Amino acid sequence: MTPEQLSTAIVDVLTTLVDQGALTLPDGVPASVTVERPRQKGHGDYATNVALQLAKKAGTNPRALGELIKAGLEGYAGVAGVELAGPGFLNIAVDAGAQGRLAADIVAAGDAYGHTDTLAGQRINVEFISANPTGPLHLGHTRWAVLGDAIGRVLSAAGADVTREFYINDRGVQMNHFAASIIAAATGRPTPENGYAGAYIDDLAKAVGAAVPGIFDLPEPERLAAVRAKGYELQLKEQQQQLDSFNTHFDVWFSELSLHESGSVPETLKRLEELGHVYELDGALWMRTTDFGDDKDRVLIKSDGELTYFASDTAYYLNKRARGFDHCIYLLGADHHGYVGRLKAMAACVGDDPEQTLDVLIGQLVKIMRDGAELRLSKRAGTIVTLTELAEEIGVDALRYSLARYPADSPLTLDVAEITKASNENPVYYVQYAHARTSAMMRNAADLGMSLPGDAFDPALLSHERDGQLLRALAEFPRVVAAAAELREPHRVARYLEDTASVFNKWYDTKECRMLPQGDEPVGPLNLARLVLVVATRTVLANGLGLLGVTAPERM
Structure with missing residues (x-):
């Protein structure tokens, strides 16, 4: 029996009490109530403080309301007993059969277990x-490549229609500096001022020349x-390949330049003028963002007629809404903290x-340490370590999970030695090894x-205390996923996996909970x-x- 099922049962009891006139709730019966695993052993399988929450609205005291709910729940199928504790807490024990059925439900659901409809209908x-x-x-x-992807995954699992989007900063003078750097590398000249250096520029120059023979012989500005254009195409393709190999995939690669070429920015400025939120001052066009809590108004068009990044940001937001x-x-990133208000x-x-x-x-900075020194230099880029080099150094799974x-x-701050260690002290290894252990147990069972017993499965046989602990841990998964999606916090899934792996290992180490028959014993129910x-x-x-984009190995 899951927390969600118990929540439904309590709502049913409250509805019945209201219908019978035994309870008055001016705001109506809540759609759901909070049911949690108790922190202290001996307080039942689940607990709820619903009586404390509703007593004042109901015009009664929590223990009196708790007694009414207790009486209704005790007759509910699957509930073994209810204890009223303290000022009005309800500690609920479920019978082994009701709890054990969850295992078969999870197996039947397969990949879909953990998915909910809490965000259904949201784009x-x-x-x-x-x-x-x-x-x-x-x-x-790298950090956003992991967290953004994981947020997208948990949002999808919570029922939302999710689009993962990469914003290409392909407008501005940096693109000309980029092209000039490639030309310099191809023609044996020094890197120009404000240009780009590194072995990757040399590689790009060769690739551009191979893709378009004679391109470096063209006259300026055609060259x-x-x-x-060709350097952009090849470098963007490499970024896409980098992310694909890192198990991060985007649905949309959106060009900043396209906003300007499509006329979206002028349309945006016109809309803002119609809404009365822009004004001119000192030859520049400003958005009156201080009307809505920003610390200062923002420039959209500078006095020299140049559009600001904020004009693009506004047009891009409206494009998404459209x-x-x-x-x-x-x-x-951390350097964009001031962007929240604006x-x-x-x-x-x-x-x-x-x-x-x-x-x-806003994400904070990540430091990667090796042998006591921070990883900074890149063999390829010449400045900062690349995503591909990190993945090769650490491993995709270890880096993503960490x-x-x-x-x-x-x-x-992550240490390479710690996050690549094949030890139970390493969380990713600990969780992956627990999965590999279950896979090994399944292979041994097949031997x-x-x-799987199908309809012959008797859930009431899973009555050992350790069976119950493991079942209750598995029952929490959908709620953890829903919370991770609602709060945009995929780390909740990782911490849940570590806790659940711990519960499973304790179950595995309990002699009374052996899955395989011993010696000459026959296989029994x-x-x-x-x-x-x-x-x-x-x-x-x-x-x-899978929600973290990390593999689940069958052997380790």
Whole structure:
């Protein structure tokens, strides 16, 4: 029996009490109530403080209301007993059969277990990398490549229609500097001022020349334009390949330049003028963002006629809304902390409620240490270590999991030796090994001719205390996923997996909970029931790792 099922049962009891006139709730019966695993052993399988929450509204005291709910729940199928404790807490014990059925339900659900409809009907855009197409992706992009992707995965699991979007910063003078750097490398000249250096520029020069023979012999400015276009194409393709190999995939690669070429920016400025949120001062055009809590108004067009990045940002937001997204999530680096207020004010200026349509998450910096020194230099880029080099040094799974298990707003220092160690002290190894252990148990069962019992499964046989602990841990998974999606905190999934792996290992080490028959013992119903529990555990571990973009190995 899951917390959600108990919540439904309590709502049913409250509804019955109201219908019978035994209880009055002016605000109506809540759609759901909070049911949690108790912190202290001996307080039942689940606990709820619903009587404390509703007593005042109901015009009674918590213990009196608790007694009414207790009486109703005690007759509910699957509830073994209810204890009223303290000022009005309800500790609930469920019978083994009701609890054990969850294992079969998880196996039947398979990949879908953990998915909910809590965000069903919502169209959400997650923009989590914004980069110039002028070089390889680097450490600064790596954390968002993990967290943005994981946020997208948990949002999808919670029922939302999610689009993952990469914003290409392909407008501005840096693109000309990029092209000039490639030309210099191809023609044997020094890197120009404000240009790009590194072995990757040399490689690009060779690739551009091979793709378009004679391109470097073209006259200016035709040569600059041609090299810029081809270099852009090849470098963007490499960024896409970098991310694909890192198990991060985007649905949309959106060009900043396209906003200007399509006329979206002038249309945006016109809309802002119509809404009365722009004004001219000192020859520049300003957006009146201070009307909506920003610390200062923002320039849209400078006095020299040049558009600002904020003008592009505003047009881009409206473009997303025009594409039908109900909610836009931005994942920005620590140096963009000041953007939170201005983006929310911008959304308000265009007529939206930013609390409903906009989330801005700020991520802190990551340091990667090796042998006591910070990894800084790149063999290829010449400046900062690239995403590909990090993945090769650490491993995709170890790097993704290590970045996913911490909140985005916490500064992070990771040691290469620690996060690649094949030890239970390494969280990713610990969780992956638990999954590999369940896979090995399933192989051993198959060698003995054991298979899932189907309709012959007797859930009441999973009555050992350790069986119950493992079942209750597995039951929490959908709620953890829903919370991770609602709060945009995928680290909750990682920490849950570690806790669940610990519960499973304790179950595995309990002699009374052996799945395989010992010696010459025949395979019995209890062995098969525990096989169902092992497969259910394997399912949850695999699904959770999948939400983090981490593999679930069958052997380690």
